[in-house]
Amino acid sequence: MTGSLLTGKLVRLAASDPEEIAPLMARWANDSEYVRLQDDDPCQLPSIRQWQEWAINPNPSGEFFVIRELASDRIIGFLGLGMRKWIHAETYVGIGLGEREYWGRGYGTEAMRLALQYAFQELNLHRVSLSVIAYNERAIRSYEKAGFRSEGRLRQTIRRAGRRWDEVCMSILRREWEALQAEPAQKQESE
Secondary structure, eight states: OOSSSSBBBSSSOOOOOHHHHHHHHHHHHHHHHHHSSSHHHHHHEEEEEEHHHHHHSSSSSEEEEEEEETTOOEEEEEEEEEEEGGGGTEEEEEEEEEOOGGGTHHHHHHHHHHHHIIIIIIIISEEEEEEEEETTTHHHHHHHHHHHEEEEEEEEEEEEEEEEEEEEEEEEEEEHHHHHHHOOOOOOOHH
């Protein structure tokens, strides 16, 4: 990561402009592969409107960011932290990269790392969790690279294309994230 709390080497997390994000979200919702990889219900007009409303009027107990590629400042996706259990310092994170040419190239992993940095350093949270459909192996690898660990599976909770799929539950604790941050410094000291 470089300089700013919300800026990495590939992407930055930024506040969303409803006029800018709404048409992108509508376009992404028409991409069947993108929709298939989301762990929500298949996109329908009401759910798109709900996301747009959240981007326009975010819940005071959560955060919504757009993911901007640094080189072009292009919006390539979104990331949201929903404060489910504030009293317990726990949140749920959701991410979506709508621009296919950025899939599998480290942009989502870096955006998630920035979100974790924000969650643990700025919001002083203890735990961040997420869920992902078992067939989304690329996302699972990305989450593992960011430090998430599997907690288990909700068996056959998702139905897609006439088949049942497990939902994989993952999380990262503050102490696990702090240990990951210390690893590069420990490697430099031992060299």
